[in-house]
Amino acid sequence: MTATATPAQNPESAAPALPAAGSSFYTAMRLLPKERREAMYAVYAFCRAVDDVADDGGTRAVRQAELDRWRADIDALYAGRPAPRVCDLVEPVRRFGLKREDFQAVIDGMAMDAVEDIVAPDAETLDLYCDRVASAVGRLSVRIFGMPEADGIRLAWHQGRALQLTNILRDIDEDAERGRLYLPREKLQAIGLTDPTPVQAISHPRIGEVCISLAREAEEHYEATWEIIRRSPRKATKAARLMAAAYHLYLKAVVDRGWAMPRARVKPGKLALLGVVLRHGLI
Structure with missing residues (x-):
């Protein structure tokens, strides 16, 4: 769920992949x-x-x-x-x-x-997954950015979870097509779903309640992320600031769209993304 690309035919000698131009x-x-x-x-x-x-x-x-x-x-x-x-x-x-x-x-x-395939993990397993695929990348990143150690690790912990939960909410339909469902089991059980298939879960008339609850958790992690960023050296947090602000636009977009079927794939507008770059990328 973190990135997609065509696998290299010869991984031992493949050239390093670069991020797509224009991506956050x-x-x-x-x-x-x-x-x-x-x-x-x-x-x-x-x-x-x-x-x-x-x-x-x-x-x-x-x-x-x-x-x-x-x-x-x-x-x-x-x-x-x-x-x-x-x-x-x-x-x-x-x-x-x-x-x-x-x-x-x-x-x-x-x-x-x-x-x-991960299907409706319990909350502890989902948190472990987020830590491994996102916050661990954050821990590598904050050392490269030059963040102070303690706050850098805290930033990686919160921002990794914020970004990964955003990914999960943005990609629920695409993940279901692959047979995956990252929405937590406890939240699904709260709307009466026990051991659902991914398609059954995302088609449920109350799935919006689960997604909104997960979006609130993501918002809490964004808030903690910004609290750390505000007290940290600005030069060392420039990339983290831009990533947090850009990904939060995705979260806002899926929440504003809602969860009723059929769900259109959403993407923040170019002007909104440009505003993020101007606000966080030039200072």
């Missing part, structure tokens, strides 16, 4: 100084590659085996024996003190999708 991530990363920007692109390429494995990497057995190879490659990277496909991470790890356990957490998060 691309715009945010372009604001960084060269060495930090290149470090973020290397982290992005790693995340994109393992996400491709989880989503489109073949049979479950093949996907699990490939994720195990990525785990081994990260271990070898930290042992001073980097495989070709992680060589671009050598300098970011050295320069910014990136943690092995955060890379491994990202892989573990992708494995949660690869082992079996």
Whole structure:
């Protein structure tokens, strides 16, 4: 659920993936100084590659085996024996003190999708998933941004969850088509749904109650994110500010659209996104 791309035919020698021009991530990363920007692109390429494995990497057995190879490659990277496909991470790890356990957490998060399709996880499992696929990426990112350690980790915790819950709400129909449902079990049970299929859940006449409740949780994480950003060095939070503001536009768009079927795919207007860039990207 974090990113989509066509898997490389030869992952050992594939060129690093770059974010799509015009995307919120691309715009945010372009604001960084060269060495930090290149470090973020290397982290992005790693995340994109393992996400491709989880989503489109073949049979479950093949996907699990490939994720195990990525785990081994990260271990070898930290042992001073980097495989070709992680060589671009050598300098970011050295320069910014990136943690092995955060890379491994990202892989573990992708494995949660690869082992079996996630369907109505309990709240604890959903939070673990968000931590692995989003907040772990945030922990890598805040070190590259130059955030103070304690507030950087807190920012990653809240912003990762805010962004991932936004993704979940934005993508409920697309995820259901893949046989996945990330809405928490407890909230579904509250509207009378027990062990639903993804399509049954998203078609339920009261599904809006579940989505609105999850949107409120996302809003709480956005509020905590901005509280941390406001007390942090502005230079170190420029990319985080732009990402938080841009993703919040997506959350607002899906809430404003509502949850009645059929649901149109939403995207913030170009002027709104330009306003985010002007407000947070130029200062």
